[in-house]
Amino acid sequence: MASRDELETTEKLLSAQRSRLYYLSTNRKTPFVELYASSVLSACSAEMFCYPLDVLKTRMQIQGENASKTYSNIKYSGMLGTARSIIREEGLAKLYGGVSAMVLRHAIYTGLKMYMYDTLREALIIDKDGKLELTFLRGAICGIVAGAGATLLTSPTDLIKVQMQMESKRRLMGEPPRIHNVYQALTSTYKAGGIVALWKGTLPNAWRSGLVTLGDVSFYDLSKRQLMDILNMPDNLLIQFLGAMIAGLSGAVLSTPADVVKSRMMNQPVDKAGRGLHYRGTMDCFTKLVQQEGFMAMYKGFLPYWLRVGPWTLIFWLTFEQIRSLNGDAGY
Secondary structure (H helix, E strand, C coil), X not given: CCCHXXXXXXXXXXXHHHHHHHHXXXXXXXXXXHHHHHHHXXXXXXXXXXXXXXXXXXXXXXXXXXXXXXXXXXXXXXXXXXXXXXXXXXCHHHHHCCHHHHHHHHHHHHHHHHHHHHHHHHHHCEEECXXXXXXXXXXXXXXXXXXXXXXXHHHHHHHHHHHHHHHHHHHHCCCCCCCCCHHHHHHHHHXXXXXXXXXXXXXXXXXXXXXXXXXXXXXXXXXXXXXXXXXXXXXXHHHHHHHHHHHHHHHHHHHHHHHHHHHHHHHCCECCCCCECCCCCHHHHHHHHHHHHCHHHHHCCHHHHHHHHHHHHHHHHHHHHHHHHHCCCXXX
């Protein structure tokens, strides 16, 4: 009969072997087209349910902006109050204002982000004592670089989305029309300030996207593997659900301050040279935000943001994992 020490040694060897086989299967390079298409489809599926919360979040972040006469007097009473105000004053459809820009963004950004993360993860997984492992630091690097890198290429789509989300409110307050559709928004922004104007707010947006990806991709990847070890369970629906819940909360907490700054930077008007009229840059926006509205202003819109990021992350990953399963791939 095997001793307790022998049983523990055997269990450790089996655990290491399971981990190695899991990493070998999940780290098998997914073909670019398959990974890209499944990422975009999963993201758009999540948006159909969660996009109104993004509109509410943006409206709550912009309210009280002392730098702007247009938005300084806007006072929404919480998330439900914001929703009621939009529906009553602008119509139910405005909860999906700017969704075309969001779809365009995912069609470019999400596929690139997942491909960059997948490529970096493959390169950074290490063999530690016969056990393949992605350390927290290496996983964090993968997430931050992938999120920020993809945003540097796709930031104009986020810029247009923020402006389209605020457009109906601008018109109600007597402001002249600024945006009619995605194409017009992109071309008019370029004509007004050139390439610089299209990439306005890119620094806080890249900062935010890096932190979001750290939360919703890296934390999902890392926490799912830890949960499998702790619970001694295979990669199943429960593990994926718990991993997505952890990822959604982590992403919201880490990125809300950067998201507020990004919304303010992208929504501000510009002069003929494409320079922002209210904020000189990211740090100027951050400083004025805290000085004029208090520290907690960095977490304006946190509840709808979290309620958006949490379910969004959950729907994205469960859809993504199911698509992989249908394709005969192992869990991510």
